[in-house]
Amino acid sequence: MTTLNKISKLSTLSGATLLCLSQGVHAQPTTFVHLFEWSWPDVAQECETFLGPKGYAAVQVSPPNEHIIGEPWWTRYQPVSYQLHSRGGSEAQFKDMVQRCKQAGVDIYVDAVINHMAAGSGQGVAGSSYGIKQFPMYSPNDFHESCAINGEDYGNNAWRVQNCELVGLADLDTDSAYVQSQLSGYLNSLVSAGVAGFRLDASKHMPASDIATVLSQVNGTPLVFQEVIDQGSEAVSASEYFGNGLVTEFKYTTKLGETFKSGKLAWLSSFGEAWGMMPSYKAVVFVDNHDNQRGHGGAGNVVTFADGKLYDLANVFMLAYPYGYPKVMSSYEFNHDSDAGAPNVPVHDNGQLNCFADQWQCEHRHSMISGAVDFRNNTTGHWQVSNWWDNGNNQIAFSRGNEGFVVINRESGTLSQTLQTGLAPGIYCDVLSGSISADKSSCSGRQVSVSAQGFASISLSQMDALAIHHNAKILEDTHTAMKRTVVFVKAQTLSGQDMFIRGGIDHDYALSIGKDCTQTPALCTLKISHNNLKNNTTLDWKTGDHYLDWSANESTQDITAQGSPLDWTTNAWPSEWGTKRTVENDGYGETPLNQYGHHYWMLDVQMDCTNTINGWFELKAYVKNGQGWEGDIRQPDAPYASKNHFAQCGKVNVFEFGKNTASYAGF
Numbered sequence: 232m233t234t235l236n237k238i239s240k241l242s243t244l245s246g247a248t249l250l251c252l253s254q255g256v257h258a259q260p261t262t263f264v265h266l267f268e269w270s271w272p273d274v275a276q277e278c279e280t281f282l283g284p285k286g287y288a289a290v291q292v293s294p295p296n297e298h299i300i301g302e303p304w305w306t307r308y309q310p311v312s313y314q315l316h317s318r319g320g321s322e323a324q325f326k327d328m329v330q331r332c333k334q335a336g337v338d339i340y341v342d343a344v345i346n347h348m349a350a351g352s353g354q355g356v357a358g359s360s361y362g363i364k365q366f367p368m369y370s371p372n373d374f375h376e377s378c379a380i381n382g383e384d385y386g387n388n389a390w391r392v393q394n395c396e397l398v399g400l401a402d403l404d405t406d407s408a409y410v411q412s413q414l415s416g417y418l419n420s421l422v423s424a425g426v427a428g429f430r431l432d433a434s435k436h437m438p439a440s441d442i443a444t445v446l447s448q449v450n451g452t453p454l455v456f457q458e459v460i461d462q463g464s465e466a467v468s469a470s471e472y473f474g475n476g477l478v479t480e481f482k483y484t485t486k487l488g489e490t491f492k493s494g495k496l497a498w499l500s501s502f503g504e505a506w507g508m509m510p511s512y513k514a515v516v517f518v519d520n521h522d523n524q525r526g527h528g529g530a531g532n533v534v535t536f537a538d539g540k541l542y543d544l545a546n547v548f549m550l551a552y553p554y555g556y557p558k559v560m561s562s563y564e565f566n567h568d569s570d571a572g573a574p575n576v577p578v579h580d581n582g583q584l585n586c587f588a589d590q591w592q593c594e595h596r597h598s599m600i601s602g603a604v605d606f607r608n609n610t611t612g613h614w615q616v617s618n619w620w621d622n623g624n625n626q627i628a629f630s631r632g633n634e635g636f637v638v639i640n641r642e643s644g645t646l647s648q649t650l651q652t653g654l655a656p657g658i659y660c661d662v663l664s665g666s667i668s669a670d671k672s673s674c675s676g677r678q679v680s681v682s683a684q685g686f687a688s689i690s691l692s693q694m695d696a697l698a699i700h701h702n703a704k705i706l707e708d709t710h711t712a713m714k715r716t717v718v719f720v721k722a723q724t725l726s727g728q729d730m731f732i733r734g735g736i737d738h739d740y741a742l743s744i745g746k747d748c749t750q751t752p753a754l755c756t757l758k759i760s761h762n763n764l765k766n767n768t769t770l771d772w773k774t775g776d777h778y779l780d781w782s783a784n785e786s787t788q789d790i791t792a793q794g795s796p797l798d799w800t801t802n803a804w805p806s807e808w809g810t811k812r813t814v815e816n817d818g819y820g821e822t823p824l825n826q827y828g829h830h831y832w833m834l835d836v837q838m839d840c841t842n843t844i845n846g847w848f849e850l851k852a853y854v855k856n857g858q859g860w861e862g863d864i865r866q867p868d869a870p871y872a873s874k875n876h877f878a879q880c881g882k883v884n885v886f887e888f889g890k891n892t893a894s895y896a897g898f
Contacts, residue, residue, distance in 0.1 A: 260288030261607045262550060263340060264559040264595045267521045268293050268304055268573035271320035271328040274339075276579045278328075283335030285601045286608045289454075290332065291340045291430055291558065293317070295325050296417070297357040299349045302572040304521070308432065309400065310348050311355030312367045313417040315424070318356060329425040338427035340454065345414045345445070346433040347400040348374075364401050373410050375402045380436075389466040393438055405441035415448035428454030434478075435459045439471045446475060456515045456556075462531075463507060473513050480514040480555060482507060484523060485531035491545045492532050496641055497621035500629075503554040516555035518545045524562060525569035536562055536592045540694040543599040544639055547663065547696045550603035551629075551637040553614045557607070559600060562592040598676075599696060602663040609700040610635035618651045628689070630654075635700035638689055646691040647774065649764045652699070656683045658713055658760060658837065659699035671706040678705065680760025680837065683715075684815065688764055688774045690787070714881035715762065715898065716838040717824055719831040720797065720852045722888035728857035729769070730832040731794035734779045734850030736842060737873050744844075756780040757848055757880070758839035763798055766818025772796040779838070779850070793853050797832035800825045827885060840880035849875035852888055861889045868893070 264287050266274050274290055282290065297312040307318060315322035329339045348369065349355075352362040364371040378395040385392060396402045403410050418429060434442060434457035446455060455476030461469035462482055469478045486506055490498055503511055524535040534545045549557050565571040566589075574590035586593035594600060613632025621627045625641035630653035640646040658678050660667040665676020679699050681687050691697060705713070722730060736755040738748045748755035756778040764770060775787030776795055784792040798818055802825045804811045812820030814833070825831050832852075840846060847870050853860050863874040870877060876893060878884035883896040 259608060259611045260286055260336070261611060262287060262557050262559060262604045263289035263291060263338075264561055265291040265517075265521065266561050266595075268307070268563065269319070269561075269578060271295075271324040273578040274319075275328040275331040278332035278335040278337040280579075281596060281601075282332075282337045286604055287337055287559075287595070289338035289340050289427065291342060292328075293319055294342045294344050294432075295319055295421075296344070297355040297359055299353060300356055303570040304572050305570065306572075308344050309350065310344050310366075311361050312357065312359045313413070313420070314357050314359070315420070316357035326424050333425055333427075338454075339425070340428035340430055340456075341421050341426050342432055343418060343421075343429045344432045345403070345417070346405070346436045347397060347402050350399045350401060368413050369403070369410070373404055373407060375404050385465055385467075387466055392467050393436055397433060397436055402436070405437045405445070411441070411445050411448065414445045418445070418449045418453075422449065422451050422453055426453065428456070431455065431457045433458060434472060435461070435465075435467045439475060442472070442475050469509055473509075477515050477556060478509060478513055479520075480508050480516050481523075483514065483516040483555065484519060484533055487518060487545060487549065488531060488533040491534050491541060491548075491641065492538075495623075496548075496625045496627045496639060497623050499548065499552070499627065500616070500619045500621070502552060508554075511554045514555035515558060516549060517558040517560060518542065518549055519560050520558070521560070521562070524560070525565065527569065536560075536594050541641070542594070543597055544641055544694065544696055546594075546597075546600045547603045547637065547639060547698065550600070550607045551610075551631070551635070551698060553610075553616065553631065559595045559604070561595045564589050564592060598665075599663045602661075602666070603698060605662045605666075605703075606635055606637065606698040606700050609702045618653050620648070620650055622646075622648075631700075633701065635698065636687070637696065637698040638691055639696045640691045640693060643693050645693065646689060649686050649688050649770060649774070652679075652681050652685050652687050654681050654685060654699065654701060655704070656681050656685070656715075656762060656837070658705045660703040660705060661697040661699055662703050663696055663698050667703045667705065671704065674703075674705060682760075682764050683762040683835070684765060686764040688761070688770075690774065713758075713760075713837045713839050716759075716834075716836055716878070716880050717883045717898075718797070718834040718850065718878055719800070719825065719827065719883070719885045720888055721827070721831050721886070722852065722854060722858070723830050724799070724832075724854060724857055729855045730797040730799075731772075731792065731853045731855060732779070732797065732834060732850045733781050733783075733794040733853070734848055734875070734878075735781060736844060737849055737875065738781075740844075740871055740873065752780070754842060757842055759795065759836040762835040762837065763814060763818055763833075765814070765816070766798050769796040769798055769818070779836075779848070793855050795834060795836075797834045797852075800831050800833045801829045802826055802831075824883060831885070838880050843880045844870065846880050847877050848880060849873055850878055851875045852886075854888070858888065864889075865891050866893055867891060 294307045295315050295317050297314045297316050299306050299309045315325050364374045375394050380395045457472045458479050459469045460481045472478050519533045519535045523533045576585050578591050610631035613634050616629045618630040626646045628638040628650050630636045633653050636652035660674030661677040679687050741748045741755050746754045759779050761773045771789045772792040800822050804821045814822035876886050885894045
């Protein structure tokens with residue numbers, strides 16, 4: 232394998248870009264962030280305090296070489312020399328940043344400007360003088376003849392695009408052996424400092440073969456991605472650069488922006504190659520970048536931080552959907568001045584974080600975006616979409632195999648659906664609104680209950696999203712003892728009648744042991760999540776039913792509920808009844824759990840046993856449109872005096888309506 236092929240092949244694989252080869256690897260960093268115009272001390276501190284702990288793979292930093300003096304951001308893209316002295320900091324600060332980030336588990340990618348040098352004449356920020364095509368390491372012979380790239384050249388004249396001057400900048404003769412040695416020398420100095428990869432700025436303006444020759448002289452196996460703006464009708468094609476490494480997919484940012492701003496998210500089920508984009512394993516993708524958020528660099532209908540919540544939702548999709556190597560943008564407010572330089576305050580200022588105000592935007596710190604990075608890191612084993620759902624408009628959901636599930640609501644109304652997650656049953660932490668504790672016993676954000684069949688009842692407000700994954704499952708322990716609990720109540724019923732139960736701990740008994748449930752009702756309730764969400768008759772009553780308690784309906788539950796709903800079951804479906812119905816397929820009917828006979832109504836839930844009395848809890852049944860409430864129960868083996876049935880958390884509990892008998896079994 233030649234040096235060039237080695238670089239090309241391994242750089243393509245770096246940074247988890249070929250996630251489909253990562254079967255069984257979990258929490259693998261998959262996303263990098265562009266900390267645009269951050270200083271080296273700020274980048275180093277961000278690696279240590281946020282990026283490393285949050286699982287970001289790498290940081291793209293602004294060009295570190297000497298550049299012209301000036302306030303606009305684009306002065307960084309006018310090189311004067313290859314000294315590592317820039318507005319970002321000194322060479323010592325740069326090297327310190329690289330090492331500190333590496334120790335935090337975060338790589339550094341340098342934005343490398345190798346197509347051109349500065350325009351005009353003057354002095355660089357490190358004191359180097361330059362003139363027209365005259366620089367410390369270059370003379371006029373090292374540049375192409377002066378000619379301007381015209382707008383029409385991009386569509387029909389590849390030679391002019393690659394040999395004329397981009398906005399008047401001195402265009403290097405990149406097929407010159409001397410120029411190539413200078414460029415590879417600069418890149419090698421960065422590799423020696425510990426840099427792990429490069430964004431090659433303005434790659435479209437250099438022949439791919441010239442870049443290949445430069446890279447063949449670079450040591451190691453740095454990740455390489457090339458800036459090539461190709462919207463599909465360019466004289467220079469992005470595919471020409473695949474042999475050198477990864478390539479920026481600008482069609483991604485424009486098509487995603489158009490869809491989120493004025494299209495339908497339902498269209499996105501086949502996003503990627505089917506939309507005319509390059510192969511996923513070659514693509515670097517982003518919602519926006521430093522150019523197109525300012526209307527430059529391909530522009531288009533781009534979503535940016537100025538779009539508020541829409542921007543978070545677009546990033547959630549990018550990070551959850553399996554296509555490309557995603558880059559998160561971290562910007563600053565430029566107040567419609569596309570030339571404006573960065574704020575004149577540090578991001579990290581003596582313990583104060585200058586983010587989210589009219590200065591540094593720090594989008595990568597948004598809970599939705601950093602949470603979506605966590606989701607992507609934990610779904611690398613399934614590089615495909617399954618269980619896609621949409622409402623035909625702007626509410627979508629999909630799974631990443633059995634590793635993760637995401638829902639996005641870009642509409643003005645609430646999303647209320649029971650959806651297949653593909654995940655194992657249990658309680659999961661929504662990583663977009665919070666995080667799971669180190670011992671996986673609790674969640675600082677929303678929780679999602681997944682049934683035994685993999686379904687979850689989702690209620691999501693407008694312009695919101697949630698995401699759960701297999702490594703954010705809340706474990707059963709002494710703090711959150713969620714156990715599968717089944718209650719059967721036998722009752723002969725008629726068509727149109729339904730059964731509910733209410734329960735928990737009797738308030739009078741609770742008071743006798745020091746729990747005042749009149750003042751604090753939660754002390755006598757039991758948190759539940761329904762496992763069976765397939766019965767359309769009871770589904771609306773189960774949606775929003777989060778507790779077994781003594782009230783008819785919870786504030787989040789359908790107002791016609793009379794407690795927690797049960798489903799009709801039998802141990803054997805008679806042939807004369809017609810098509811066989813089963814709990815597994817239909818949510819009612821035959822189930823292996825019913826070993827007892829017809830008309831055993833079943834509650835099947837995950838139950839938090841924390842508030843039980845040594846595992847015991849009470850319940851009473853109600854038949855709607857029928858018998859109503861049971862009378863008083865005098866269960867002979869009751870653990871304490873009560874007029875209710877006694878059940879055991881974590882067991883199969885069997886009762887008859889209005890009778891004192893009870894039996895218990897394990898699963």
